[in-house]
Amino acid sequence: MEASQFKSDQYVRFCPGCGDHAICMALQKAMAQIGIPTHEVAVISGIGCSSRMPHYLNTYGFNTIHGRGGAVATGVKTSHPELTVWQMSGDGDCFAIGGNHFIHEIRRNVDLNVCVFNNRIYGLTKGQYSPTSAKGFVSKSSPFGTVERPFIPAQLVLGARGTFFARTLDVDMPTTVDCLVAAQQHKGCSIVECLVNCVIFNNGTHAWIADREQRAEHSIILKHGEKMIFGKDNDKGLAVEIDPVTFVPKMIVVPADDPRVLVHDAHQPDTTLHRMLALMGQNRIENVNAQVEDNLPIALGVIRNVEADTYDVAVNQQIAEVRAASKAKTFDELTGTLESWEM
Amino acid sequence: MKKKIVVRFCGDSGDGMQLTGNMFAQLGAELGHEISTLPDFPAEIRAPQGTIGGVSGFQVQLGSGVYTPGDKADVIVAMNAAALKVSAQSKHFHEHAIIIVDTDSMTDKDLEKALYKTDNPFTELGIPETVQIVPVALTTLTKEALKDSEMDNKSVLKCRNMFALGLIYWLFDEPMDKAIHLLEDKFKKKPALIAPNAKVMVDGYNYGQNLALNITQIHLEESKVENRAHGRYTSIAGNKATAWGLIAAAEKAGKHLFLGSYPITPATDILHELASRKDMNVMAIQAEDEIAGVCTAIGAAFAGDLACTTTSGPGLSLKSEAIGLAVMAELPLVVVDVQRGGPSTGLPTKTEQTDLLQALYGRNGECPAVVLAASSSANCFDFAFEACKIALENMTPVILMTDTYLANGTALWRIPQLAELPAIKPQSVPEELKGKYNPALRDERGVRYWAYPGMEGYEHRNIGLERDAQRGTISTNPENHEVMVKARLHKIEQIANAIPDLRVQCNTASDTLLVGWGSTEGHLHAAADELNCALAHFNYICPLPKNTREVLSQYKRIIVCELNTGQFAAYLRAQFPDIQMEQYNEIMGQPFAVERIVQFVQQH
Numbered sequence: 001m002e003a004s005q006f007k008s009d010q011y012v013r014f015c016p017g018c019g020d021h022a023i024c025m026a027l028q029k030a031m032a033q034i035g036i037p038t039h040e041v042a043v044i045s046g047i048g049c050s051s052r053m054p055h056y057l058n059t060y061g062f063n064t065i066h067g068r069g070g071a072v073a074t075g076v077k078t079s080h081p082e083l084t085v086w087q088m089s090g091d092g093d094c095f096a097i098g099g100n101h102f103i104h105e106i107r108r109n110v111d112l113n114v115c116v117f118n119n120r121i122y123g124l125t126k127g128q129y130s131p132t133s134a135k136g137f138v139s140k141s142s143p144f145g146t147v148e149r150p151f152i153p154a155q156l157v158l159g160a161r162g163t164f165f166a167r168t169l170d171v172d173m174p175t176t177v178d179c180l181v182a183a184q185q186h187k188g189c190s191i192v193e194c195l196v197n198c199v200i201f202n203n204g205t206h207a208w209i210a211d212r213e214q215r216a217e218h219s220i221i222l223k224h225g226e227k228m229i230f231g232k233d234n235d236k237g238l239a240v241e242i243d244p245v246t247f248v249p250k251m252i253v254v255p256a257d258d259p260r261v262l263v264h265d266a267h268q269p270d271t272t273l274h275r276m277l278a279l280m281g282q283n284r285i286e287n288v289n290a291q292v293e294d295n296l297p298i299a300l301g302v303i304r305n306v307e308a309d310t311y312d313v314a315v316n317q318q319i320a321e322v323r324a325a326s327k328a329k330t331f332d333e334l335t336g337t338l339e340s341w342e343m
Numbered sequence: 344m345k346k347k348i349v350v351r352f353c354g355d356s357g358d359g360m361q362l363t364g365n366m367f368a369q370l371g372a373e374l375g376h377e378i379s380t381l382p383d384f385p386a387e388i389r390a391p392q393g394t395i396g397g398v399s400g401f402q403v404q405l406g407s408g409v410y411t412p413g414d415k416a417d418v419i420v421a422m423n424a425a426a427l428k429v430s431a432q433s434k435h436f437h438e439h440a441i442i443i444v445d446t447d448s449m450t451d452k453d454l455e456k457a458l459y460k461t462d463n464p465f466t467e468l469g470i471p472e473t474v475q476i477v478p479v480a481l482t483t484l485t486k487e488a489l490k491d492s493e494m495d496n497k498s499v500l501k502c503r504n505m506f507a508l509g510l511i512y513w514l515f516d517e518p519m520d521k522a523i524h525l526l527e528d529k530f531k532k533k534p535a536l537i538a539p540n541a542k543v544m545v546d547g548y549n550y551g552q553n554l555a556l557n558i559t560q561i562h563l564e565e566s567k568v569e570n571r572a573h574g575r576y577t578s579i580a581g582n583k584a585t586a587w588g589l590i591a592a593a594e595k596a597g598k599h600l601f602l603g604s605y606p607i608t609p610a611t612d613i614l615h616e617l618a619s620r621k622d623m624n625v626m627a628i629q630a631e632d633e634i635a636g637v638c639t640a641i642g643a644a645f646a647g648d649l650a651c652t653t654t655s656g657p658g659l660s661l662k663s664e665a666i667g668l669a670v671m672a673e674l675p676l677v678v679v680d681v682q683r684g685g686p687s688t689g690l691p692t693k694t695e696q697t698d699l700l701q702a703l704y705g706r707n708g709e710c711p712a713v714v715l716a717a718s719s720s721a722n723c724f725d726f727a728f729e730a731c732k733i734a735l736e737n738m739t740p741v742i743l744m745t746d747t748y749l750a751n752g753t754a755l756w757r758i759p760q761l762a763e764l765p766a767i768k769p770q771s772v773p774e775e776l777k778g779k780y781n782p783a784l785r786d787e788r789g790v791r792y793w794a795y796p797g798m799e800g801y802e803h804r805n806i807g808l809e810r811d812a813q814r815g816t817i818s819t820n821p822e823n824h825e826v827m828v829k830a831r832l833h834k835i836e837q838i839a840n841a842i843p844d845l846r847v848q849c850n851t852a853s854d855t856l857l858v859g860w861g862s863t864e865g866h867l868h869a870a871a872d873e874l875n876c877a878l879a880h881f882n883y884i885c886p887l888p889k890n891t892r893e894v895l896s897q898y899k900r901i902i903v904c905e906l907n908t909g910q911f912a913a914y915l916r917a918q919f920p921d922i923q924m925e926q927y928n929e930i931m932g933q934p935f936a937v938e939r940i941v942q943f944v945q946q947h
Contacts, residue, residue: 008804010804010816037799038802039796039797039798039799039800039801039802040796040797041796042645042646042796044642047807054804055804055816055817058802059802060795060796060802060803060804061803061804061805062642062645062672062804062805062806063804063805063806063807063808064638064641064668064672064807065664065665065667065668065807068634068635068638068665068668071603071630071631071634071635071638071639071642072638072639072641072642072645073642074628074630074635074638074639074642075601075603075628075638075639075640075641075642075643075644075645075646075650076642076643076645076646076796077642078626078628078639078642078643079599079601079626079642079643079646079648079650080643080646080647080648080796080797082797083646083796083797100631100632100635101631101634101635101638104630104631104635315626315628316626318621319621319624319625319626322621322622323621323622323623323624326621326622328622328623329622329623329624330594330623330761331587331590331591331594331623331761332760332761334587334590334620334622334623335575335587335758335759338577338758339369339525339528339577340575340576340577340758341372341373341575341576341577342573342574342575342576343375343571343573343574343575343576
């Protein structure tokens with residue numbers, strides 16, 4: 001299929017230069033690559049800039065209310081597991097008002113493809129801090145800087161027993177398309193954290209890796225089964241070192257030819273390494289003035305991709321099993337089982 | 344011979360009063376009597392044994408012309424001192440009642456636990472001498488009955504309720520063969536308990552028979568059958584009837600039934616029932632919260648299912664925004680609100696009609712939805728079915744109001760065949776709109792068409808934002824908004840064309856009219872009969888039946904009776920400002936007492 005088949009007739013109203021444009025195009029490309037017909041795809045969203053996405057995709061779409069996209073999507077997918085269901089959300093929609101639905105769709109492992117557009121700001125309400133804004137961040141609702149600790153989305157996903165977590169960047173189209181396609185192929189709740197720039201209210205929030213000059217040095221694209229190598233000249237690799245006193249493991253950067261360089265295993269059920277990879281560089285958002293001494297890159301690509309039973313299949317399977325074993329299958333047969341008497 | 348009788352079983356939460364009362368009611372129903380029951384239990388699962396807070400009651404009225412569980416009991420079974428105290432203080436019995444008390448549970452220690460101040464409970468409680476006290480050593484007699492069994496003491500004591508039940512069966516001269524058959528059925532999942540419980544029950548019966556207690560048996564007239572439809576009957580609780588109404592509607596409509604719900608008293612039994620009805624292809628999801636309950640249902644409605652959510656007042660508050668989404672997105676959705684005492688957590692196990700204005704207006708924006716109310720435990724079935732029919736045929740949320748009284752109470756229900764229920768025709772999109780569909784397209788009634796994922800050629804985007812009246816896409820145009828607000832309102836108003844006229848009951852020729860809605864119908868009917876006046880009872884709240892003004896304007900004196908401070912009265916006054924209405928209100932967490940309504944009407 002062609003990406004153009006997934007474009008709706010609606011004029012795309014993201015601000016000029018907004019990272020959401022790129023994700024929108026990546027979605028159309030990824031959907032074409034996946035090749036599921038438009039009428040079998042439902043895109044559900046809540047409220048926020050990112051939640052406008054369904055309007056620009058020529059599939060079935062439902063732009064619901066703030067924070068509830070996950071619950072609506074759970075209803076669509078569970079009642080109709082044959083559909084491909086995407087959820088579009090943002091850092092406010094997903095991690096603040098919709099936090100409960102977010103952790104529960106992950107815990108249940110509903111087979112949804114969830115794109116969380118993380119620009120660390122509330123854009124549609126014109127610039128308030130979000131749950132992923134760095135501590136000390138100055139915004140209209142935090143004129144003296146925030147005093148709260150931010151969420152690190154990957155930590156939240158792994159804490160809720162997530163089976164799939166990928167991270168991508170608005171300006172990296174190929175990685176974004178790869179992550180979206182992998183999210184669709186994964187059976188279960190697939191979370192794709194899309195780092196997007198809000199050109200109006202939080203310009204440059206991901207500049208540390210979005211900047212073309214620095215990206216190769218400051219990020220690593222993880223690919224399952226491949227060595228963890230990065231850098232402009234592909235001269236750096238990642239390894240794990242264990243502190244001899246505390247036994248706390250930590251990621252370190254070593255030369256690319258060091259035998260300790262790790263090979264990425266996204267299918268590993270144990271979360272230890274996935275967590276360490278996902279947390280690399282996240283100390284930069286801990287505090288607006290964070291002085292980061294390590295030289296660890298931010299991990300992009302599919303960090304975790306493991307299998308587990310999905311909720312939608314399990315629910316439907318249980319109904320089918322009970323129904324198959326039951327003698328009464330219609331209302332009249334059901335009332336026939338009642339203790340009753342003629343009058 | 345009596346036409347009807349009221350019996351109340353009361354005891355500790357662990358004494359099995361609900362089971363005992365239910366068995367007595369069911370036997371009565373099987374014998375052809377009309378029944379109405381009122382379970383009355385504390386919010387605590389197990390309060391300390393023998394205390395006032397732990398008293399659980401079950402009241403039933405049997406006979407013919409039964410509309411309510413009765414104001415006051417003719418016979419009370421009090422399993423302990425605390426139960427006796429609660430009954431006396433709450434005036435649960437009339438002055439010529441018979442009270443059967445377990446003397447073994449009236450020791451000094453028991454009196455102390457129930458906070459009696461003296462050692463003569465009957466005098467202390469001011470029980471009039473006209474009341475006949477029947478002391479029975481229930482505990483001792485139960486132990487005696489089971490002395491040859493191998494049951495431990497604790498299990499033996501659990502059979503006390505069956506001794507009391509046997510005694511009550513004797514008192515009303517009921518056939519023990521049927522009673523034993525019913526007991527076998529109740530305990531069929533625990534067959535080991537059948538023999539001991541049956542033994543104790545029969546011993547209770549024989550105790551009455553042989554010892555010729557100083558009371559005479561009460562004979563109940565055979566119920567007249569002529570004004571009752573012929574058919575198969577059972578006794579059913581309101582919550583179960585609601586669940587089954589939803590199931591029947593789904594099958595009738597050819598739709599898959601989806602329930603998104605979160606546990607909340609007193610609505611949870613609907614979730615329980617639907618979760619166990621996988622044999623009927625029901626998908627019942629226990630969501631992470633109330634909001635997810637309604638939102639998963641909205642998702643299922645978007646995807647083409649008959650979608651429902653069930654809750655009580657606090658949950659309805661939480662669901663408000665999402666119900667607004669369903670109004671805006673024009674999706675079919677059934678919301679069942681089993682009302683309880685409020686506000687906030689309020690009285691979770693008690694009954695009240697205080698969510699009416701919330702159901703009508705508790706949403707942001709101009710947000711009309713259909714509001715229906717069931718008026719008996721049995722007709723929870725009919726109105727759950729009707730709610731689904733209206734939702735699917737008119738693409739709108741429908742809020743069905745029931746309450747604790749209907750939910751937990753039981754009534755006689757004639758079991759319908761699916762074929763005799765009205766057809767349900769969901770508002771499916773016609774074939775000719777393929778390729779040209781948008782979510783704003785309406786039929787001549789003003790109801791938009793339903794297309795859902797999986798249907799090729801109808802891809803569209805639905806929204807909670809305002810949509811363009813022609814194209815169905817986002818619109819902020821001022822004129823368009825007004826057009827759309829009116830279109831949504833019109834859609835609800837035109838439903839009045841499809842609902843039955845309001846029917847006046849009792850003495851229609853009187854110049855006094857009682858008006859009520861929802862669960863109070865039985866009490867108001869009984870009161871109207873006693874007052875020889877007319878009754879107009881509403882099941883359709885929004886929209887109102889088309890002849891409402893015509894009916895109201897025929898009566899000189901109108902008294903709107905409800906279990907709140909006057910919500911329906913306020914609603915009616917807003918619609919008919921020229922019609923004078925009085926109010927009678929009770930807000931005590933209990934159903935009306937017929938006696939008090941009658942008194943009010945006579946004295947004012």
